[in-house]
Amino acid sequence: MQKYDVLIVGGGPAGSTLAYCLKNTELKIGILDKKTFPRPKVCAGWVTPDVMRLLNINLDDYAKSRVLQKISGFKISLLGQKQVETNYSGKPVSYGIRRIEFDDYLLQRCGAELNLGEAFKKMEKSSDGSDECLIINDKYKARLLIGAGGHYCPVARAIDAKGVSELAVVAQEVEFEMNALQKNNCSIKEEVPELFFTPDLMGYGWVFRKGDYLNIGLGREDKSKLSCHVKSFCQYLSAQGKIPEDIADKYNGHAYLLYNHAIRQMVADHVLLIGDSAGLAYPQSGEGIRPAVESAIFAAEVIRFCEKDYSKNKLQTYNLLMEQRFGKRLPEPELMERLPVFIKKIFASQLMKTQWFTKNIVAEKWFLQSHQPPMPAINK
Ligand SMILES: Cc1cc2nc3c(=O)[nH]c(=O)nc-3n(C[C@H](O)[C@H](O)[C@H](O)COP(=O)(O)OP(=O)(O)OC[C@H]3O[C@@H](n4cnc5c(N)ncnc54)[C@H](O)[C@@H]3O)c2cc1C
Structure with missing residues (x-):
């Protein structure tokens, strides 16, 4: 059994940013993605300069061998x-990137142990009782499981079946x-x-x-x-x-999913969702990379704050930080x-x-x- 403090399902911008934020901590971080990288991702591929700044991306360095189109x-x-x-x-005022390059760049530098080409299939509570953690795919043991698998994230579905009826x-x-x-x-x-x-x-x-x-x-x-x-x-x-x-x-x-209308719950015992898995895209533009990155930064903050107690109660701080940044969700039309x-x-x-x-x-x-x-x- 491979043991992690935090296992992240999904190596897109949300997952890799969370791992990057926790890179120099004592926590053992793993990423599980069903695809091997580099992999294409359906996206227009524009990001604001603020996203590049948040992620500490040196633009000249990035552009040496990748597309970086100024807008x-x-x-x-x-x-x-x-x-x-x-x-x-x-x-x-923005940049055009190719997701096949951008996501791979973020993943390769993030410092997590990468388990690529393997899909998340199931999660169960650990049966030994003493150690509060989850068993994933009968193979990984994690104190905290992060759903970062995008819109169809299986972790989001595992903690909340409502996702099926959401307006996407x-x-x-x-x-x-x-x-x-x-x-x-x-x-x-x-x-x-x-x-x-x-x-x-x-x-x-x-x-x-x-x-x-x-x-x-x-x-x-x-x-x-x-x-x-x-x-x-x-x-x-x-x-x-x-x-x-x-x-x-x-x-x-x-x-x-657009943030204001999404109804996904974002935390459960030993589980937290970030990025599209939590349904965070900005309403009019559908921009999702910036909220994915920002949610990962908040998640890292909460993980540090929790000091390995990943009960739902402790993880609720994440909901507060998200609400402060993105506002209250309003499932009903404005x-x-x-x-x-x-x-x-x-x-x-x-x-x-x-x-x-x-x-x-x-x-x-x-x-x-x-x-x-x-x-x-x-x-x-
Ligand atoms: C057509 C289109 C255009 C868009 N254009 C823009 C844009 O220009 N700018 C912008 O900011 N946003 C855009 N978005 C939104 C943006 O693509 C997402 O918000 C962003 O990719 C979210 O990042 P993420 O890391 O949460 O998820 P993703 O990037 O979707 O990454 C999820 C990862 O999880 C993995 N995964 C999925 N299922 C499993 C599983 N069962 N087991 C293991 N791994 C799994 C996937 O392989 C993937 O690598 C667009 C979206 C669409 C659909």
Whole structure:
């Protein structure tokens, strides 16, 4: 039996950040991931400079052998309407990364013992009675089990079956390296990703050029006919001459929960959830990497505070820290969300044409979260 103080299920940004935060402690940390790394992850792949700062990533060093696309503007519109450009005069307000590279970089430096290519299957209470811990897959013994397995995290399901009925955003994405001809036929500017909100206001699509790579995707709050929406979005982009006609059409799908509407419980005896496993994505943009990283930092703080007593009672501190940072969860729709769709459409079609709304609300509030006070970087 392999023994850990903390076993983390999932080696994405949440899991690897938690391990990194606990790297120089006396705790023995393990990560279990069903995939071997580097592995692809369905994602547009943009992160704010604040995430890079929090994670102590040296940008020059990172960019030596990986894609790091500076973003210094956005083109925003309601699909079919005129686009409005917000420009930050060359200042990087975000970066484009490739998750296959980013996640592997974080995992390899995190200092945990890696058990890759092995899925979490089951957990049981230890039967010896004396030692308060869990047995995982009949093979690992851990005082604390961390669910960091993303939206479909099996640990989240093991502690709370409600997850099945949650309202999730569903999304499809494709990322591929363009050939010379495709690059010629792509009019998307590298520093200016384009966002297109759907006319029914149920989601948005994006097209994002990161160096030689093109990333196209669309996410919606309703599952129905997602593939049709994605297909017609791509036809629109190609008819506008924005993307080459012969793009790869192997879209990958995934889902995530928006923090305010998620109903997952985040702690149980000897168990704590971080990242998408806890359902933390920001409401309008669906950005999930920053909340994943921040939740991991809070989890590390709580783990230190618990001094190896990982009872639910002691772990509740995590809920408090999360609420202080992300606010109270409001499973019921807010006032604006309850407005009839035709009213919302009228407002949206007018507002999305204005420079003020697209810059101050969509770009800065929804996508850059510039109102969020920065957290201190991980102390190494
Ligand atoms: C289409 C799309 C676009 C997105 N674009 C952005 C974006 O541009 N910027 C942004 O900030 N966020 C974006 N997000 C959200 C972002 O991808 C997630 O919030 C982020 O990946 C969460 O990190 P995580 O570590 O919690 O989970 P993940 O990154 O999902 O990692 C979970 C890990 O757990 C492993 N795992 C799963 N099941 C098991 C199991 N049974 N046993 C063992 N291991 C398991 C997986 O292999 C994986 O490595 C997007 C999401 C989608 C769907």
